[in-house]
Amino acid sequence: xxxxxxxxxxxxxxxxxxxxxxxxxxxxxxxxxxxxxxxxxxxxxxxxxxxxxxxxxxxxxxxxxxxxxxxxxxxxxxxxxxxxxxxxxxxxxxxxxxxxxxxxxxxxxxxxxxxxxxxxxxxxxxxxxxxxxxxxxxxxxxxxxxxxxxxxxxxxxxxxxxxxxxxxxxxxxxxxxxxxxxxxxxxxxxxxxxxxxxxxxxxxxxxxxxxxxxxxxxxxxxxxxxxxxxxxxxxxxxxxxxxxxxxxxxxxxxxxxxxxxxxxxxxxxxxxxxxxxxxxxxxxxxxxxxxxxxxxxxxxxxxxxxxxxxxxxxxxxxxxxxxxxxxxxxxxxxxxxxxxxxxxxxxxxxxxxxxxxxxxxxxxxxxxxxxxxxxxxxxxxxxxxxxxxxxxxxxxxxxxxxxxxxxxxxxxxxxxxxxxxxxxxxxxxxxxxxxxxxxxxxxxxxxxxxxxxxxxxxxxxxxxxxxxxxxxxxxxxxxxxxxxxxxxxxxxxxxxxxxxxxxxxxxxxxxxxxxxxxxxxxxxxxxxxxxxxxxxxxxxxxxxxxxxxxxxxxxxxxxxxxxxxxxxxxxxxxxxxxxxxxxxxxxxxxxxxxxxxxxxxxxxxxxxxxxxxxxxxxxxxxxxxxxxxxxxxxxxxxxxxxxxxxxxxxxxxxxxxxxxxxxxxxxxxxxxxxxxxxxxxxxxxxxxxxxxxxxxxxxxxxxxxxxxxxxxxxxxxx
Numbered sequence: 001x002x003x004x005x006x007x008x009x010x011x012x013x014x015x016x017x018x019x020x021x022x023x024x025x026x027x028x029x030x031x032x033x034x035x036x037x038x039x040x041x042x043x044x045x046x047x048x049x050x051x052x053x054x055x056x057x058x059x060x061x062x063x064x065x066x067x068x069x070x071x072x073x074x075x076x077x078x079x080x081x082x083x084x085x086x087x088x089x090x091x092x093x094x095x096x097x098x099x100x101x102x103x104x105x106x107x108x109x110x111x112x113x114x115x116x117x118x119x120x121x122x123x124x125x126x127x128x129x130x131x132x133x134x135x136x137x138x139x140x141x142x143x144x145x146x147x148x149x150x151x152x153x154x155x156x157x158x159x160x161x162x163x164x165x166x167x168x169x170x171x172x173x174x175x176x177x178x179x180x181x182x183x184x185x186x187x188x189x190x191x192x193x194x195x196x197x198x199x200x201x202x203x204x205x206x207x208x209x210x211x212x213x214x215x216x217x218x219x220x221x222x223x224x225x226x227x228x229x230x231x232x233x234x235x236x237x238x239x240x241x242x243x244x245x246x247x248x249x250x251x252x253x254x255x256x257x258x259x260x261x262x263x264x265x266x267x268x269x270x271x272x273x274x275x276x277x278x279x280x281x282x283x284x285x286x287x288x289x290x291x292x293x294x295x296x297x298x299x300x301x302x303x304x305x306x307x308x309x310x311x312x313x314x315x316x317x318x319x320x321x322x323x324x325x326x327x328x329x330x331x332x333x334x335x336x337x338x339x340x341x342x343x344x345x346x347x348x349x350x351x352x353x354x355x356x357x358x359x360x361x362x363x364x365x366x367x368x369x370x371x372x373x374x375x376x377x378x379x380x381x382x383x384x385x386x387x388x389x390x391x392x393x394x395x396x397x398x399x400x401x402x403x404x405x406x407x408x409x410x411x412x413x414x415x416x417x418x419x420x421x422x423x424x425x426x427x428x429x430x431x432x433x434x435x436x437x438x439x440x441x442x443x444x445x446x447x448x449x450x451x452x453x454x455x456x457x458x459x460x461x462x463x464x465x466x467x468x469x470x471x472x473x474x475x476x477x478x479x480x481x482x483x484x485x486x487x488x489x490x491x492x493x494x495x496x497x498x499x500x501x502x503x504x505x506x507x508x509x510x511x512x513x514x515x516x517x518x519x520x521x522x523x524x525x526x527x528x529x530x531x532x533x534x535x536x537x538x539x540x541x542x543x544x545x546x547x548x549x550x551x552x553x554x555x556x557x558x559x560x561x562x563x564x565x566x567x568x569x570x571x572x573x574x575x576x577x578x579x580x581x582x583x584x585x586x587x588x589x590x591x592x593x594x595x596x597x598x599x600x601x602x603x604x605x606x607x608x609x610x611x612x613x614x615x616x617x618x619x620x621x622x623x624x625x626x627x628x629x630x631x632x633x634x635x636x637x638x639x640x641x642x643x644x645x646x647x648x649x650x651x652x653x654x655x656x657x658x659x660x661x662x663x664x665x666x667x668x669x670x671x672x673x674x675x676x677x678x679x680x681x682x683x684x685x686x687x688x689x690x691x692x693x694x695x696x697x698x699x700x701x702x703x704x705x706x707x708x709x710x711x712x713x714x715x716x717x718x
Contacts, residue, residue, distance in 0.1 A: 047077050054086030056135065059128040068121045078124040079115045083131055087139070089330045096142050099327045100320030104147045105138045106329075107316055113295025123293055130290025144320040155302045158291040160278040171273050178266045185259040185369070188252040195248040199241040206234035264366050270390045307664070308354070315672075355399060355462050355663065359656035360409065363401040371397050371426075375404050375419035378452070383429035396428050396456060403465045403661035410650055411699055424472050425453040447471035449488040463663030470643040474636050477504075491636040507694070507701035514694035515638055518615030518687065521560075522622055526610075529603040532595035535588075540596045549589055559597035560609040566590050567610065617642070617687055620680035632681065641665070645682050646695040 044067065050057045067074045087109070092102055112134070116127035137154075141147045163171060209231045216224065291302070303309035304317065319325060365371040368380040382393065408418040419426075445456050445464035452475075454468040474491045478498040492498050492508050499505040528536075540550045549569060556562035570586040572578050578586070598606045617638065624632035631637060644665035651657055664670070670679040683691050 044073070044077055047082050050085065051082045056085035056132070057083040057128065058132050059125060062128065064121070064125060068124075071119075071121070074121070074124060075115065075119065078127060080112055080131065081114065083128055084109070084112075084135075087135075089327075092139060093327060097139075098143050098320075099329075100144045100323065100325040101141050101147050102327070103325045103329055104144055104313075104316060104320055105141065107313055108134075108138060108147075108151070108298075108301055111295070111297040111301045111310075111313075113293070113298060116293040117295055118293055123289070126286050126289040127293045129286050130294060133287060133290065144317060147320075148317060151302055151304070154291055157285070157287045158299065158302055160285070160288045163273070163277050167273050167277055171270055174266050174270050174273075178263050178270075181259045181263050181266070182369070185256055185263075188256050188259075191252060192245070192248045195241070195245040199238065199245050202234070202238050202241050206231070206238055209234055260367070260369070267367070267390065267394075271394065274390055355659035357399075357402055357406075357658045357660070359651075359654065360402060360406045360658065363398070363405045365397055365401045368393075368397055368428075371401050374401055374415060376416040376422055377419050378422045378425040381425065381427040381453070383427070393428065396462070399462065399660040400426065400456065400465065403658055406651065406656065406658045406661055407466065407469065407647070410647060412703060418469075420472070420476065423452060423476065425451070427453050427455040429455070429457050447475070449475045449490075452476070462660045465660060466647045466662040467640045467644050470640045471636065474639060491639075493639040494635045502705065503701040504698075504705045507698040511639070511642075511691070511694040511698050512635065514687075514691045515635075515642060515683070516615055516618050517613075518618070519613055520616050520619040521564075521609040521613055522611045522619065523607050523609050524611075525605050526563075526590070526594050526608050527603070527605045528591050528595040528598055530601065531603075532591040533598070533601050533603060536592045536595035537601075539592060550592075553589075553593045553596055556593075559594055559606055562593040562597060563590060563608050563610045566593050615683075615687055616680075616685075617683040617691070624679060624681060641682055642691050643695065645688055646692050649688070649692055 046061055046063070047057055049055075050061075067077055087106070089102060093099070112131070116123045134154075137150050138147065141150060209227065213227055213231055216222075216227075291298070297310075300308070300310040301313045304311075304313040363374065365374055368382060371377065372380045380397075404418055405415065408415050411418065445454070445468055447454050447468040449471075452472065454465070454472060456462070456465065456468075471491075474493050475488075477492050478490050490498055493512065496505050496508040496512065499508065539547075540553050549566065552565040552569065553562045556565050566586065566589050570582070570589055572586075594606050594608060595603075598604050618633060621633035621638055644662040647662045648657075648665045651661075665682050667678070667680045667682055667684050670681060671677070672679060682688075
């Protein structure tokens, strides 16, 4: 009776929170977990039913509280095969998706990890969100370029570079402040430049009078008082102009220093915004977290533009963009990449995304204006990505300075001479253009001979500075040595005769020989007919007393030597023009020679090493051009690549390295991942040593002739 009374009394006490289903004290709460409950099965059935039907599973359709009751079962459920669903390729095709774009999307999907790379409830939820977002974005693409754009955006999110509206507004406002300060600083520098130009123009006028006075003295003529007075007046005016220039520098210096300091402070603030956003996104942004959970293969696809990215996907994209993919791939049981033949594969220079520097002076410009001042550049131009992305802009500015400094050290030149002190300009992603040798013709580093500017792009600038700088020197050396303006095609490596006779011209000729001379010949596929075979049999095979040409064919012993013998006897001679009859005779005997060694009475084709002997470097350049328009075998392009090799080797001799100045100038980095083909864009072995020695002599001749200093002096006098 006493226990019953106690129970009745207990019912009369306050119930507290025990009747609240959301309370920890809820009286009807599970006392423990028992796997396989009806609620849990219902949550799992949403996923299993979707998998059976080939439907996508959205994060909002999953009862996360239930499936996470058992993390091990949750891990089994949250996988790509359970959640991804079937892709309706037919609907996408009918909706206007290009087959190449569809293939690329399929390759991205194939790269996604089967499960999130991290084991946690939050990771599983983010993974599902990522799958959902990925399909929404990619299946809205129509062209291969659209797919590339989506991947670029995903890569930015993966890196955590997304700003909130408030951050973006503040970031842009600071940018506007910085530009206003820069404009004010530019106006002050304009005052200095105006005074400087006035002085230079006056000096140029005075030089004419000085030359006239000097000529009279050399010829022993009597002095002209009015001419001497004119020269004295010029000297006084020049002294006044020089003082005005100095006064302009000194009077504006305090304000210029204030402006530069203020701009540096703004740069620090903007960089802090980006850094804070990066840290926050790592914690708070579900898409940033999602892309980091998709596995290494997926990340490799995102980074396909870089050296550490997917070479296979990079080639898929190139193939898709030239229209080599049709819809037949979706009809195959096993999805395979369209095969690219060795004949159609296009070589692409490898791009680095990480740059190592060993040794060298410390050069850390705080702005592009400071970079310009360090090396006397004509100007530094910036594209939109520089204005938007402080981290990238800082990276390229600092690395360019270090690269120029290392190049100056290597050449034994002053910093201002390396940049030609105002003759050469530098641009960061402001002048994008397609370029042969670079993936899909995407904007890459290049030199513009008309504007005298090197453009370094966000994706392809690093590692190319030495290459493009040599183009600039190659193009401008003619002006420094021979005078007059160099045209856009005036490269001294193409035409040494642009230079006056002397050591520098001789060094360029020697460099050309080092690049071109060798025992190798181009292999050509040559055809012959049944008529050619009959002529070969009658004139060479059965002839007891063959004429001189036929005997040369017999004595050669193989088709290669036979064709070369014919070319030597009947081919064009240097400086001589062949008549139509001579051309026909040369061609006829060539066909007879290949038919004699071809061995097929019905005609056929045979591979022949023919043409002028050449270096391996030149032979490989012909292979890179694949019979098309000359690019890789153009002399100034070969010289620029050879200069890259020289820079890397000579820095290495000193225990130094600068990947931003030049990177991957070694053929071991250039194996085609799709075909296994070994491309060889750079010299190697004994030839590389010989070319490097020729560059040593070229650099010595540059110093002896003082070409760089002459370019500087010409600029100052202009």
